[in-house]
Amino acid sequence: MHRLFFILPLVVVLVLVAVFWRGLDPARNPASISSALVGKPVPPFVLPGLTPEMPGLGDADLRGQVTVLNFFASWCAPCRAEHPLLKELAAVPEIRLVGITYKDRLADSLRFLAELGDPFAAIGADETGRIGIDFGLTGVPETFVIDRDGIVRYRLAQPIDEARLADEILPLIAELTR
Amino acid sequence: MIIEIGHFALVLALVLALAQAILPLVGAQRGIRSWMLLAKPAAIGQFAFLLVAFLALVHAFVVSDFSVVIVYLNSHSSMPLLYKISGTWGNHEGSLLLWVTILAFFGALVAVFGENLPPRLKARTLSVQAMISIAFILFTLFTSNPFARISPAPFEGEELNPLLQDPGLAFHPPMLYIGYVGFSIAFSFAVAALIEGKVDAAWARWVRPWTLLSWTSLTGGIALGAHWAYYELGWGGWWFWDPVENASFMPWLMGTALLHSAIVVEKRDALKAWTLLLAILTFGCSLLGTFLVRSGVITSVHAFAQDPERGVFILAILGVALGGALTLFAWRAPVLKPGGMFAPVSREAALMLNNLFITTLTFVVLLGTLLPLIFDVLGLQDISVGPPYYKWTFIPISLPLILLAAVGPLLGWKRGDLSGALQRLWGAGILGVAGIVVAAWIDFGSEVMAALGIGVGLWLLAGTFVEWAERVRLFRTEFTESWRRMRHLPRAAYGMTLAHAGLAIAIIGMTASAAWKEEVVRQMRPGETIEIGGFTYRLEEVRGVRGPNYIAEQADFTVLKDGEFYTRLYPERRQYMVQPMPTTEAAIESHFFGDLYAVIGESDGAGAWTVRIYEEPLVPWIWTGAIVMVLGGFVSMSDRRYRVGAPSRQPAAQPAKA
Numbered sequence: 001m002h003r004l005f006f007i008l009p010l011v012v013v014l015v016l017v018a019v020f021w022r023g024l025d026p027a028r029n030p031a032s033i034s035s036a037l038v039g040k041p042v043p044p045f046v047l048p049g050l051t052p053e054m055p056g057l058g059d060a061d062l063r064g065q066v067t068v069l070n071f072f073a074s075w076c077a078p079c080r081a082e083h084p085l086l087k088e089l090a091a092v093p094e095i096r097l098v099g100i101t102y103k104d105r106l107a108d109s110l111r112f113l114a115e116l117g118d119p120f121a122a123i124g125a126d127e128t129g130r131i132g133i134d135f136g137l138t139g140v141p142e143t144f145v146i147d148r149d150g151i152v153r154y155r156l157a158q159p160i161d162e163a164r165l166a167d168e169i170l171p172l173i174a175e176l177t178r
Numbered sequence: 179m180i181i182e183i184g185h186f187a188l189v190l191a192l193v194l195a196l197a198q199a200i201l202p203l204v205g206a207q208r209g210i211r212s213w214m215l216l217a218k219p220a221a222i223g224q225f226a227f228l229l230v231a232f233l234a235l236v237h238a239f240v241v242s243d244f245s246v247v248i249v250y251l252n253s254h255s256s257m258p259l260l261y262k263i264s265g266t267w268g269n270h271e272g273s274l275l276l277w278v279t280i281l282a283f284f285g286a287l288v289a290v291f292g293e294n295l296p297p298r299l300k301a302r303t304l305s306v307q308a309m310i311s312i313a314f315i316l317f318t319l320f321t322s323n324p325f326a327r328i329s330p331a332p333f334e335g336e337e338l339n340p341l342l343q344d345p346g347l348a349f350h351p352p353m354l355y356i357g358y359v360g361f362s363i364a365f366s367f368a369v370a371a372l373i374e375g376k377v378d379a380a381w382a383r384w385v386r387p388w389t390l391l392s393w394t395s396l397t398g399g400i401a402l403g404a405h406w407a408y409y410e411l412g413w414g415g416w417w418f419w420d421p422v423e424n425a426s427f428m429p430w431l432m433g434t435a436l437l438h439s440a441i442v443v444e445k446r447d448a449l450k451a452w453t454l455l456l457a458i459l460t461f462g463c464s465l466l467g468t469f470l471v472r473s474g475v476i477t478s479v480h481a482f483a484q485d486p487e488r489g490v491f492i493l494a495i496l497g498v499a500l501g502g503a504l505t506l507f508a509w510r511a512p513v514l515k516p517g518g519m520f521a522p523v524s525r526e527a528a529l530m531l532n533n534l535f536i537t538t539l540t541f542v543v544l545l546g547t548l549l550p551l552i553f554d555v556l557g558l559q560d561i562s563v564g565p566p567y568y569k570w571t572f573i574p575i576s577l578p579l580i581l582l583a584a585v586g587p588l589l590g591w592k593r594g595d596l597s598g599a600l601q602r603l604w605g606a607g608i609l610g611v612a613g614i615v616v617a618a619w620i621d622f623g624s625e626v627m628a629a630l631g632i633g634v635g636l637w638l639l640a641g642t643f644v645e646w647a648e649r650v651r652l653f654r655t656e657f658t659e660s661w662r663r664m665r666h667l668p669r670a671a672y673g674m675t676l677a678h679a680g681l682a683i684a685i686i687g688m689t690a691s692a693a694w695k696e697e698v699v700r701q702m703r704p705g706e707t708i709e710i711g712g713f714t715y716r717l718e719e720v721r722g723v724r725g726p727n728y729i730a731e732q733a734d735f736t737v738l739k740d741g742e743f744y745t746r747l748y749p750e751r752r753q754y755m756v757q758p759m760p761t762t763e764a765a766i767e768s769h770f771f772g773d774l775y776a777v778i779g780e781s782d783g784a785g786a787w788t789v790r791i792y793e794e795p796l797v798p799w800i801w802t803g804a805i806v807m808v809l810g811g812f813v814s815m816s817d818r819r820y821r822v823g824a825p826s827r828q829p830a831a832q833p834a835k836a
Contacts, residue, residue, distance in 0.1 A: 006511050009455060010504035013462070023672070024473060024489045024557040076824045077336075103760075128780055 037144075037152045038128065042069075043134035047124025050106050050113075057098055057124030065102040066095045066176045068169070070120075071142045073104040074112035078142045082159040083116045089165070090119035098122045102140045103129040126155040145169060147176050180833035181246055184234025186323040186663065188275075191227035191282065194220050198308035202301035206373075211504040214301035218289040218412060221304050224311065224582075228279040232266075235275060237267045245331035248272055248324055248804040253758050254337035256727040265338040270472060270488075271324035273351055275836055277468075279315045280352075280359045282386055284388070285311065288363060302370035303363075310362050313495045321488045337756035340728070344410055350402040358464040359398025363388040365461035368454045369503050373509045377450040382443035385457065387820045389440060393433045394811025395567045396479060400426050401804035412762030412777040414697065414792035416800065417688075419568050424547045425467030428540050432460040438529050440643035446526055446591060447517035452533070454511060460501045462542070465496045470547070493810075528586030528594070537578040542571045573627055580685065582633040583678055584641025588648065602648060603641050610637030621694060631689030639682035646675045656697020677807050684803025690796035701782060702789040711793030713774060714738040715747075720778065720787055728754045733778040735765070749778045768798045 035044075046058035062069065068089055072079040090097045101109040106125055113120075122139040126132055135144070140156050145154035154172055156164060195635040198220035233244075239262050244250040250306025252269045253262055285307040292300050318324070341347075367385045371377045405428070408416040417423060436456040442449045473489025520526040546563045584606060588599035600607075614633035621628065647653070649671065650663040698710050707716045718734040735747040747765035754761070760780075767774040772795040781789030 003508075003512055006451070007508040009459070010501065010508050013500045013504055014497075016548075017493060017501070019552055019555055020469070020473075020489075020493050020496075023551050026492065 011019075037136055038155055039151060041150050042146055042152055043131075045124075045129060045131045045134060047100065047126055050101070050109055050123055050125050055122045057100060057122050057128075059150065061098065061122060062146050063148065065148055066173060067146045068095055068097045069138060069144040069146060070099045071102045071126075071135070071140050072099055073102045073140050075104065076140045077095075078159040080112075080116065082141055082161070083119075085160045085162070085165050087116040087119045089115060089169070090121075092170070092173060095173055096121050098124075100124045100131060102125050102126055102132050102137065115122065143169075145172055145176070179831045180234050180237055180329070181243070181325050184231040185236075185323075186317065187227040187230040187234070188315065188325070191224045191231065191278075192254065192312065192319070194227065195282075195311040195315060195626040196309045198224060199305050199312055200370055201305075203305035206298045206305075211297070212280070217304035221285040221289035221306070225279075225282040226307070228275075228282045232275055232279045233749075235272055236263060238268050239263060239272075242335065243331075244333070244335050245327050245329065246324075247326045247328050250328060250332050250335050252338050254727065255334065256755075257338060257343065258817050260345065261338055261343045262564045264342070267351045268338050268342045268347075271318070271322045273355075274314070274318050274322050275324050276352065277355050277359060278311060280316060280355050281307070281314060281362060284360055284363050285806055288388075289508060292384075299367075299374060299381075299384075302373050303366045306366035306369045307362060310366070310499065311497070317488075317491050317495065321491050335379055335756075336755065337727070340754040340761045340784040341410060341750065343754075344406060345687055346402050346406040347410070348558045348658070348731055350399055350406060351403060352399075353395050354399035357394075357399050357431060357433075358426075358467065360388060360392025360395065361429060361457075361461040361464050364392075364457040365499075365503065368457035369506060371404065372454060372503075375510055375513055377443065377454060377514055379444050379447055382440045382453070383819065386437070386440045386458065387445065387815055389433060389436050389457075389460075390811055390815045393430070393437055393471075394808050394815070396426065396430050396433060397701070397804060397811065398808045400430060401801065401808075405801060408507070409764045409766055410694070410761070410791070412764045414695065414764075414775055416691070416775075416797070419563075419565055420661055422471050422546050424543050425470045427548075429460055429467060431536050431540040431543070432456060432463050435533045435757045436460050438532050438536075442526050442529050443517070446520065448520065448526055449530065449533075450514050450517055451507075451511040452530075453821070454514075455507060456533070456537075458500070458507060462496070462500045462503075465492070465499060468492060468498055484813040518592075520591070523589065523596045524594045525586060525589045525591045527680060528582060528589050531582060532579065532586065535575060535582070539572060539579070542568075544549075546571070563643075569627065577630055577634055580638050580682075583644070583681070584638045585676075586589070587642075587645045587674065591825075601811075603644055605639075606637050606640035606644055606788040609640045610634060612636075625693045628689050628693030632686055633683050635686035635689060637682075638685070639679055642678040642682060646671075668796055668819075669817040670814050670819070673810045676810030676813055680803045680806030680808075681812055682803070683806060684800050687796040687799025687801075687803060689799065692795055694795045696793040697790065698792075699788065699790045701786045703786045708791050710791050711795075712739065712742075712773070713744065713793075715776065715791055717787075717789065723750070725752070727756070728752045730763075731778065731787075733765075733776070733782070733789070735776055737774060745774070747774065747776045751778050751780075770798070771795060774799045 019053065030113070042059050042062050044059045047056050049056040051161050056073060071085060090096070097120055099122075104125075104127065106127070109123075121169065124131070131136075141159050143156040143160055144152055153176060154169070156169075160169065198217055199413050201213045202217035202220075205211070205216070207472050211374070238246045238249050239253055242249065242253060242255045242262070244253075248269050248271050249265075252272075254267045259641050265272075267276045283305060287306070288300070289304060295303075364385050367381065367388075371381055401436045403423070404416040407418070408414070408615045436453065439449050439456055443453050469489065469492045474493055518526075546567050549563050578687070584603060585596075588602060589596070608631045613636040614629045615631035617632040649667055659759075696710055698707060698708050702708065702717050704717050704719050707714050709715075714737065716736045716738065718736055719732055720733045723730050723732045730750040730752040732748055732750045735749070737744045737747060747767060749765035750763040752761045752763060762777050762779075765776045772793065775792040775794050777792075779789040779790065781787050
């Protein structure tokens with residue numbers, strides 16, 4: 001009995017290590033935890049377009065069909081990196097890809113899109129980052145998948161990569177559009 | 179070229195660490211003296227090579243050598259020199275190199291200053307220390323090589339994260355690491371003692387200065403971090419119970435417990451197995467902190483290198499180090515000779531109770547940090563643990579601990595006189611109750627915990643003074659006699675007095691600031707005023723200013739008190755040129771009872787700015803308390819018994835030096 005006390009710390013540490021081991025499982029996405037928005041409707045917002053001629057974006061536009069919403073900014077290097085994958089997403093016929101520029105000057109956003117191409121059906125300009133707060137943004141880029149009823153189904157708090165696109169986003173879109 | 183020399187030096191340090199880990203250990207086991215003696219030159223050489231490696235990296239940052247990946251990612255030629263240098267550890271790879279360099283530095287210190295250690299204990303301690311080195315050098319070389327190059331080299335770097343370009347944060351990581359890593363010495367001593375199967379007063383005396391040094395440095399590092407968060411983030415808060423903050427707080431708590439239990443081993447030869455366990459777990463908490471911050475296993479506001487692959491490596495280090503040490507503990511600790519006995523009311527018992535409280539507090543913090551992860555791993559719902567959790571767990575458990583901290587030092591060893599101690603504390607008791615009453619009266623009913631916090635803070639402050647006054651017989655005898663006693667009181671006693679007083683001051687500051695902070699957020703145009711905390715803030719103008727690598731909007735506030743001019747405040751909102759990320763520079767003006775705190779936010783483009791003004795009661799007390807605690811640590815470290823050297827293991831065989 002007495003000896004048992006001396007073994008106890010070892011047991012506790014081993015259990016902890018096992019929990020961490022599970023926690024590090026690459027299949028488990030640490031960026032997706034604590035996303036309180038998943039399962040809830042998108043927060044209400046209305047944003048102007050980048051120019052008076054371009055369409056703006058509001059929460060009403062996110063209902064009716066499956067939407068992928070991407071927050072980006074011209075000053076963010078990872079946004080540049082994920083841009084080709086956004087173009088792939090834009091080619092998926094069942095969904096609508098929309099964007100929100102985050103704390104970015106209008107002219108810079110336009111230059112960014114002129115340089116890399118504009119895959120978005122509509123873009124809202126969130127110059128102050130106010131809407132970003134409602135979405136619980138931790139940075140840019142972030143990507144949300146929203147179903148036909150305007151409910152957030154998925155959030156990715158990091159750049160899209162090939163693996164996540166193929167294994168997480170596209171299957172989810174297939175499921176939501178079925 | 180210099181970079182390659184640095185890389186090569188790192189590899190050489192690894193080779194030396196391998197030799198240091200094996201030969202002295204085997205030598206100690208088999209009694210081969212020459213192998214044991216190898217530990218010293220190996221430890222010094224290992225440190226020398228790591229220093230070369232580290233300085234090579236610093237050099238690359240100073241001369242802006244953008245062919246090195248991490249220099250490119252974290253530096254810019256227009257940054258001030260201080261931030262070029264601090265950029266070295268403002269990233270995962272560089273900070274890891276700093277980590278191992280400090281680790282080797284501590285090993286070298288033991289090698290040089292440990293002349294009076296028994297040769298076997300010294301050899302084993304340094305071998306264990308080298309094993310930790312090996313693990314972390316391998317980690318650096320294989321997963322986080324700071325010397326990696328890119329070709330072709332870019333012309334300009336991407337700049338250090340603007341939030342990190344701050345003098346306080348330049349020194350925060352090194353201090354924190356000295357604290358984290360310093361506990362490795364206590365760990366190595368504990369493992370060596372377990373191998374020897376022997377712990378005695380001398381062992382405790384050797385371990386204590388290292389623990390003190392680490393604790394002192396960690397205290398300073400945490401305070402610097404909190405202070406940085408306070409003025410740089412512009413939220414007016416200094417502690418957010420964020421996982422990364424908790425990661426530094428847990429080793430601090432355990433180190434505090436270890437400091438106290440080592441006293442019992444030193445003075446009374448008791449609590450030996452427990453102290454060994456604490457020494458192992460304290461460094462375990464350091465490793466855990468390293469793991470949490472660098473693996474990405476937990477999301478945090480400022481976790482900085484989120485990479486699961488690295489996480490696996492650190493987890494392996496953590497598992498082997500802690501698993502190995504605790505297996506040794508389970509096997510060897512039961513054979514330790516039990517030490518001195520003591521009564522349930524005694525200094526020993528008080529220190530044991532202190533340890534129970536502190537370990538419970540550590541567990542509470544650990545649970546709060548890991549619960550979201552545990553829920554997630556078990557597939558339960560996502561939860562987040564916030565300040566309310568800590569308010570209703572951490573604070574209530576720490577209140578009796580603070581009460582105890584005033585009583586314990588007044589109890590005698592072996593058998594104490596509780597009622598006598600409490601009688602001597604009557605003044606402190608009255609002050610504490612008065613504090614509770616006044617605090618409750620100021621803010622009736624809404625914050626019970628705040629009133630209690632102020633009360634126990636005052637109690638500890640007064641109680642600490644009483645204990646000191648008792649020791650020097652202040653006002654009980656002639657002043658010349660008291661003066662003589664004051665001068666002859668050991669430095670360690672002054673260290674305790676200062677550390678406890680500092681803690682009391684900090685507690686009062688933390689309580690008041692947490693409970694009675696006020697905040698006004700408003701759109702403001704020049705000429706308009708805000709009233710808060712008895713002060714009137716008038717926005718005079720907002721102008722553009724230029725720094726070396728940023729442009730900023732600077733607001734100019736005139737602060738009036740009772741209609742009279744009080745001070746001017748100039749908060750800034752900076753836009754760094756390379757990373758267009760706005761940072762706030764709060765303007766803070768301290769006075770005895772608190773801080774005036776102003777932040778300027780975004781402009782609405784039509785002549786108005788979002789302005790946040792905080793009334794921060796007693797916040798300067800937190801920093802003062804931390805400084806006093808650090809001072810206490812240094813004073814205690816300078817105690818005579820550490821300077822004259824540790825006692826011999828057979829006091830009878832040698833004449834006492836003192």
